[in-house]
Amino acid sequence: MQLQIDQITKTYPGAPAPVLQDVSLTLDAGATLALTGESGSGKSTLLHLTGALDTFDSGDIRLGKTAYSTLTEAQRADLRRTQVALVFQQFNLVGSMTVAANLRFHARLAGRDDPAFADDLAHKLGLEALGHAYPEQLSGGQQQRVAIGRALAMRPALLLADEPTGNLDEATGDAVLDLMLDLVHDSGCALLLVTHSTRIAARLDARLHLSRGRLK
Ligand SMILES: Nc1ncnc2c1ncn2[C@@H]1O[C@H](COP(=O)(O)OP(=O)(O)OP(=O)(O)O)[C@@H](O)[C@H]1O
Ligand SMILES: [Mg+2]
Secondary structure (H helix, E strand, O other): OOEEEEEEEEOOOOOOOOOEEEEEEEEOOOOEEEEEEOOOOOHHHHHHHHOOOOOOOEEEEEEOOEEHHHOOHHHHHHHHHHOEEEEOOOOOOOOOOOHHHHHHHHHHHOOOOOHHHHHHHHHHOOOHHHOOOOHHHOOHHHHHHHHHHHHHHOOOOEEEEEOOOOOOOHHHHHHHHHHHHHHHHHHOOEEEEEOOOHHHHOOOOEEEEEEOOEEO
16 A cells, blocks of 8 residues: 655644644555654654654645545544554563564454464564563564564554664664565565664665655
8 A cells, every 4th residue: 555645744732833844755555765864853753643643734644545634533543453553662562461462462453363474474583482482581682573573463554663673783673674674575565664874774765854844
């Protein structure tokens, strides 16, 4: 599904000026796009809007045929549950669930629980021996691999990643990024990835730079 962001402007309540202004971009199904920019330029805000986690002042976002501006809150929740997956710098795994249960958690919520697919992801992510472990027993790199598997197990149309390797050392981060890009290519979902690193950005199909809320 194609993602189309069309002239989005966003102002946080009480803020004197918009944090994003007239931001437009297109991301084709299966394509990968890096979003760079200095701290405070609005990268995470744009990711949150794209994930239907927050609302914008004007413009629109479309995922396939769905225009976000037309959705009710329940429909927005449905979109988050079934179409868009998120991976954050903080891994956000469910501490009371095993790795195997975490991997299937979002797929189950999306009504797409597929144990064989989850097992295949676990295998590709090198997690098959860790199925019975709990998140706190894993290294950072292992936890982020679980988070990526959990995101892709629900077969999203769009994967949004905010500094997914930001908490990992360079070698571990590179290995996690390699796995993520491989799995994204296999799955055919689109990837929008926020990163401070031009080196990481160069690994994706294209790169856009945000500066004070505007795309350059
Ligand atoms: N929930 C919020 N309420 C009010 N202002 C916010 C909120 N979230 C972010 N902001 C402000 O919006 C601007 C952009 O923040 P955002 O988190 O999108 O930047 P970023 O590019 O992701 O930065 P970083 O690289 O540090 O993560 C900042 O000035 C920030 O203070
Ligand atoms: Mg941010």
